[in-house]
Amino acid sequence: MKVYFWGTRGSLPVSLTAREVRTKIAAAIREAVQHNFSNGTDIENFIDEKLPFFIRGSYGGNTSCVEIRGGDEYILCDAGTGLRDFGNYIIGRGVGKSVYNIFMSHLHWDHIQGFPFFVPAFIPGNQINIYSFHPELEDSFHKQQKTPSFPVPLDSMAAEKRFIVLETGREYQIGGWAVSGIRQNHPGDSYGYCFERDGKKIVYSTDSEHMEDVWNNEQPIISFFRNADLLIFDSQYSFMESTHMKENWGHSSNLLGVELSVAADVKYLCLFHNEPACNDETLDRFLEKTKKYLKIYSDTSPLKICLAYDGLEIEV
Ligand SMILES: [Zn+2]
Numbered sequence: 001m002k003v004y005f006w007g008t009r010g011s012l013p014v015s016l017t018a019r020e021v022r023t024k025i026a027a028a029i030r031e032a033v034q035h036n037f038s039n040g041t042d043i044e045n046f047i048d049e050k051l052p053f054f055i056r057g058s059y060g061g062n063t064s065c066v067e068i069r070g071g072d073e074y075i076l077c078d079a080g081t082g083l084r085d086f087g088n089y090i091i092g093r094g095v096g097k098s099v100y101n102i103f104m105s106h107l108h109w110d111h112i113q114g115f116p117f118f119v120p121a122f123i124p125g126n127q128i129n130i131y132s133f134h135p136e137l138e139d140s141f142h143k144q145q146k147t148p149s150f151p152v153p154l155d156s157m158a159a160e161k162r163f164i165v166l167e168t169g170r171e172y173q174i175g176g177w178a179v180s181g182i183r184q185n186h187p188g189d190s191y192g193y194c195f196e197r198d199g200k201k202i203v204y205s206t207d208s209e210h211m212e213d214v215w216n217n218e219q220p221i222i223s224f225f226r227n228a229d230l231l232i233f234d235s236q237y238s239f240m241e242s243t244h245m246k247e248n249w250g251h252s253s254n255l256l257g258v259e260l261s262v263a264a265d266v267k268y269l270c271l272f273h274n275e276p277a278c279n280d281e282t283l284d285r286f287l288e289k290t291k292k293y294l295k296i297y298s299d300t301s302p303l304k305i306c307l308a309y310d311g312l313e314i315e316v
């Protein structure tokens with residue numbers, strides 16, 4: 001099974017400016033003039049092996065939307081602007097009538113704002129099941145498409161839409177997955193999701209601030225993360241930001257992600273909900289610092305780490 005990241009940015013969408021693209025091109029050319037290329041393969045290898053990610057690529061700017069592939073139906077976590085790209089991908093492939101299951105961490109705008117642009121929701125015969133632990137689920141989707149905020153009301157989208165409010169402490173069978181949730185510390189609450197199938201466990205945990213969890217292995221969140229093959233984790237802030245300037249803002253940090261993952265024997269930690277103020281170079285450094293911190297546990301933990309970007313695919 002695979003996990004594909006359509007949107008990875010926290011709080012609001014961002015995009016590269018012309019100046020930032022120019023800076024990347026200039027840096028790539030400066031590096032390239034030191035090499036001789038005899039064919040296209042040489043150039044491809046140079047890009048992949050010699051240029052750092054912040055020069056050759058970009059972390060992207062879509063807000064939260066993650067697809068979990070490998071089940072009988074489409075499974076998505078959150079409906080940020082990445083959902084628009086997912087929908088266009090589906091339309092481009094000529095996919096017929098389908099069932100889409102969208103699991104909402106919470107209803108903040110960066111997690112719902114892609115839905116009005118989700119083309120499969122306009123096609124009759126498609127079935128879209130939207131799950132949340134928030135009772136205001138359906139109302140919040142209606143509100144963002146009401147005049148004067150948006151010209152197309154939710155009811156004008158022709159697909160069949162079902163809004164389903166879940167309860168914690170229960171396990172649901174949805175789209176071939178065993179799904180459960182946990183309440184998380186965030187303004188207005190957010191919820192993490194655990195997806196299990198064929199002996200694999202994927203946890204999606206975004207928009208969550210962990211205050212005392214690290215210091216007590218009995219905390220429910222440690223059990224929730226326990227033995228996950230992949231943990232997608234809100235690490236919008238550095239440790240200093242999360243404990244000083246931005247305490248109680250509802251987000252966690254890279255270092256707490258490592259601590260919780262090691263404590264819970266997580267196999268692969270994917271840092272997620274990237275800070276919109278960070279450019280690609282800053283995010284590259286953020287990942288490197290996190291990897292350095294993980295070396296503390298190199299003798300005792302096989303944990304691996306990555307930093308999510310739009311277009312990342314992880315094999316689980
Ligand atoms: Zn968010």
Ligand SMILES: [Zn+2]
Pocket residue numbers: 106108186207
């Ligand atoms: Zn939020």
